Amino acid sequence: MPGFSPLIVRFPARVAPSADDFFDFCQANPNVRIELRSPGDAQSDLHEKMREYLANGARLGWLIDPFDRQAFVSRPGESVERVAEPVGLLGDAVLPAFTLDLREIWSDSL
Numbered sequence: 001m002p003g004f005s006p007l008i009v010r011f012p013a014r015v016a017p018s019a020d021d022f023f024d025f026c027q028a029n030p031n032v033r034i035e036l037r038s039p040g041d042a043q044s045d046l047h048e049k050m051r052e053y054l055a056n057g058a059r060l061g062w063l064i065d066p067f068d069r070q071a072f073v074s075r076p077g078e079s080v081e082r083v084a085e086p087v088g089l090l091g092d093a094v095l096p097a098f099t100l101d102l103r104e105i106w107s108d109s110l
Helices: 024-025 043-055
Strands: 032-034 061-063 068-073 079-084 088-090 099-101
Touching: 043 061, 043 068, 079 099
Parallel strands: 032 061
Antiparallel strands: 061 068, 068 079, 088 099
C-alpha cells in the first residue's frame, strides 16, 4: 500500500525481522492499524485508509478522533463501530488482554 507507512510497529519475537529486512517487513500490512486524526486530516480520508487496511489483511483498526472525542473500531466483515469518548479500546483476539488507554487523548490539554 504505497503512501501508508506505520508510525508504530510491534513484532512478536517469533517473526521479528532482521535489521536488513526491517524496511521490507514494514511494507507488509500489520494485523492492527491505528490512525490518530491530526488537525489537517479529513475524517473521510482516514475512514478510506482504514477500509484499505482491512481489505489488505488488517484484522483490527482504530481511528481515534481527539477533536470530536470519538473512536471508530473496524473489523473485517463488520460495520464500523463508533464509540463516543471511550476510556480505552480493547485489543480483541488480535491483541488479547491489551487495552489502549485513551484518557489522556480526551484531556482538555489538546
